[in-house]
Amino acid sequence: MAFQVAGPDKAPPSCLQPFLDPEEAEEAEDGQLLEPEAWRTYTARRNALREFLTCDLSAQLLKRHHARMELLRKCSYHVEILPKHLALGDQNPLVLPSTVFQLIDPWKFQRMKKVGTAQTKIQLLLLGDLLEQLDRGRAELDALLESPDPRPFLAGWALVERRRADLSAAMDSFLALTVPGRLYIRHRLVSDVGATKVPHIRLVLSTKMPVMFDRKESVAHRDWVALRWFVTVQPAAPEPFELRFKLLDPRTPQEHLQRGLVPVAACSFEVHSLLPGRVYKFTVKRAESYTLVYEPWQDSLTLQTRPRTPDGPVPGRLGRPGRP
Numbered sequence: 001m002a003f004q005v006a007g008p009d010k011a012p013p014s015c016l017q018p019f020l021d022p023e024e025a026e027e028a029e030d031g032q033l034l035e036p037e038a039w040r041t042y043t044a045r046r047n048a049l050r051e052f053l054t055c056d057l058s059a060q061l062l063k064r065h066h067a068r069m070e071l072l073r074k075c076s077y078h079v080e081i082l083p084k085h086l087a088l089g090d091q092n093p094l095v096l097p098s099t100v101f102q103l104i105d106p107w108k109f110q111r112m113k114k115v116g117t118a119q120t121k122i123q124l125l126l127l128g129d130l131l132e133q134l135d136r137g138r139a140e141l142d143a144l145l146e147s148p149d150p151r152p153f154l155a156g157w158a159l160v161e162r163r164r165a166d167l168s169a170a171m172d173s174f175l176a177l178t179v180p181g182r183l184y185i186r187h188r189l190v191s192d193v194g195a196t197k198v199p200h201i202r203l204v205l206s207t208k209m210p211v212m213f214d215r216k217e218s219v220a221h222r223d224w225v226a227l228r229w230f231v232t233v234q235p236a237a238p239e240p241f242e243l244r245f246k247l248l249d250p251r252t253p254q255e256h257l258q259r260g261l262v263p264v265a266a267c268s269f270e271v272h273s274l275l276p277g278r279v280y281k282f283t284v285k286r287a288e289s290y291t292l293v294y295e296p297w298q299d300s301l302t303l304q305t306r307p308r309t310p311d312g313p314v315p316g317r318l319g320r321p322g323r324p
Contacts, residue, residue: 034150042150045157049145052164057138057171062131068178069131074210076286076295077120077180079113082202116183116205116293123177124296130174137167180205205293209233211241211284213301220280220303224272229284229299231267240265240287248279248302263287276308 034042081104141163147153153160183203209232217228227243246259258275274280285298 034154038154039150042154045160046145046150046153049141049160049164053138053141053145057134057141057167059138062134062138065131065134065174069127071210072127072178072207073124074297074299075207076210077116077293078206078208078289078291079109079116079183079293080204080206080291082204112183112203113291113293116203119181119183120205120294123181127174127177130170130177133170134167134174137163137170141167180207208235208286210297210299211286212299213282213284215301218282218301218303220305222276222306222308223274224270225274225280225282225303225305226268226270227282227284227301228268238265241267242285242287243269243271244283245271246281247275248281274305276305279304 141160144153144156144160181204183205211229211231214228214230217226219226229241231239241264243262243264244260245262247255250256250258255275258278258280262269262271271280271282279302281300281302283298283300285295286292288295
């Protein structure tokens with residue numbers, strides 16, 4: 001029996017495919033659709049797009065931005081007063097912000113707080129919109145990168161470049177907006193005070209990290225609960241908080257009184273005189289301050305007290321700060 005051996009230039013394409021992985025085999029087939037120069041152009045542009053999606057617009061990067069956005073939605077926003085530097089040669093010292101507060105027109109400051117509230121809401125809406133644009137743009141480019149036909153990719157490359165530039169600009173805008181901006185003051189907030197020289201001031205928006213319940217350390221007992229909370233970035237000075245609680249699904253008029261608001265100067269508190277075997281909702285936030293302009297979120301926690309034991313008395317202690 002005679003065997004015929006085909007030379008290298010006579011071997012059909014199917015003979016090479018068992019030696020290639022699926023992606024290389026697919027690229028080899030795609031290469032047959034284009035001239036060599038067009039194929040080199042396609043490969044270079046595809047690699048550039050893959051690098052953009054891997055480095056500048058990666059799924060991991062967008063995931064971190066989503067986490068950052070979620071944190072910003074939980075922050076509280078405040079107006080911060082910063083006096084500008086005095087002119088060179090002026091011997092008067094800078095006026096501290098606490099002193100400037102006493103000189104500011106209260107009505108004008110309240111108006112600026114409304115401006116700060118509107119600016120914060122707009123900023124958060126813009127951040128959400130930009131993040132949606134980045135998600136959508138990455139999905140579009142990723143689908144184009146995985147397309148099996150290289151010809152539409154080459155034909156639409158100008159649109160791809162424009163899309164990349166738009167997404168890069170959107171990313172820059174997103175990063176810039178994650179930092180609260182300056183408030184524009186149309187009128188002087190500090191009225192003339194005679195001979196006293198008061199430096200011009202500027203208002204900026206600042207963020208404070210959200211207050212969060214410690215889910216592991218907050219525990220319900222039979223007729224009382226021990227609550228703990230924290231702030232991810234500890235402030236330089238202690239802060240006052242407001243703790244609210246209420247009984248869910250009250251059944252009698254007396255049970256409707258199982259609710260309250262407690263000012264707390266610490267990060268823990270015990271609430272006593274609760275009903276055994278019932279579900280309570282607790283919320284905590286910073287006490288409202290003069291500089292607060294927007295607080296869209298506050299943490300809440302639901303706990304169920306333990307059922308009453310047959311022989312156990314029910315003590316009637318009042319709530320007090322939690323044990324250290």
